[in-house]
Amino acid sequence: MAEDVPARQSVQAIDRAVAIMSVFSRARPVAGVSEIAEQTSLSRSTVHRILVSLANHGLVTQLPRSTDYCLGPRLLGLAETARARLSLELLAGPAMTALRDHTGETVALHILDATPARRTIAQVESVHALRRTYTDIGSPRPPHQGAPGKVLLAFADEELQEQVLRGDLRSAITLARIDPAELRDELATIRASGHALSLEERVPGVVGLAVPVRDHTGAVVAALSVSAPALRAGVAELEALAPRAMLAADELSLQLGHRRT
Numbered sequence: 001m002a003e004d005v006p007a008r009q010s011v012q013a014i015d016r017a018v019a020i021m022s023v024f025s026r027a028r029p030v031a032g033v034s035e036i037a038e039q040t041s042l043s044r045s046t047v048h049r050i051l052v053s054l055a056n057h058g059l060v061t062q063l064p065r066s067t068d069y070c071l072g073p074r075l076l077g078l079a080e081t082a083r084a085r086l087s088l089e090l091l092a093g094p095a096m097t098a099l100r101d102h103t104g105e106t107v108a109l110h111i112l113d114a115t116p117a118r119r120t121i122a123q124v125e126s127v128h129a130l131r132r133t134y135t136d137i138g139s140p141r142p143p144h145q146g147a148p149g150k151v152l153l154a155f156a157d158e159e160l161q162e163q164v165l166r167g168d169l170r171s172a173i174t175l176a177r178i179d180p181a182e183l184r185d186e187l188a189t190i191r192a193s194g195h196a197l198s199l200e201e202r203v204p205g206v207v208g209l210a211v212p213v214r215d216h217t218g219a220v221v222a223a224l225s226v227s228a229p230a231l232r233a234g235v236a237e238l239e240a241l242a243p244r245a246m247l248a249a250d251e252l253s254l255q256l257g258h259r260r261t
Helices: 005-024 031-039 044-056 076-105 147-154 158-165 178-193 235-255
Strands: 060-062 069-073 106-112 118-124 196-199 204-215 220-229
Touching: 005 031, 005 044, 031 044, 044 060, 044 196, 069 106, 076 106, 076 118, 076 220, 076 235, 106 147, 118 147, 147 158, 147 178, 147 204, 147 220, 158 178, 196 235, 220 235
Parallel strands: none
Antiparallel strands: 060 069, 106 118, 106 220, 196 204, 204 220
């Protein structure tokens, strides 16, 4: 039980920090220690101590020549990251559903983080009883394994690509080493064709197709994929789906402000 004390104290500190930050609002953008203590039922010394810690992390800021505080600049970056992801998922819903209805197969949305890792952030499942279902929503996966990651990697900046190519490249199925030169050539082919295929490359019995989604700057910010059991699709079937998948990606890109030149 004694081992649980530090954990409980850490959780309590987080709860108190959230309570303090929640005092700030559009109606109350600035607040002093006494006011925050009154609103949170915490002591002034506790509030002051937590405010100093939050300020050190840029989450709150003490106003110049004042003892009052306001929310800090670091929250802007965090909010922008959350807004971008939520906007992407919300906007993608109709295009993903339409693509699922057209193909009958599972459609998913993926992003590449700074790790770099590929993460699945949303899916619309197949109408078939036997179907691909992503059970690892949000979990990091190596970007060189599978069609969605390769699409994101193919259109990523050169520095990030080289970081991955210098890493420990292994097959998700056999764990065999992957030749960086071969992967480099494959990424070039993906950029030229505008889509990537995966034939039981990451999950046995599952094949897939992925296409890029662009934002208003033209940068690829996500990948849209169609996945199916291998017994229902092969290379020919996946290639036949590519134009419709690209159309869905273009529709989503258009909503994100992308305009074809």
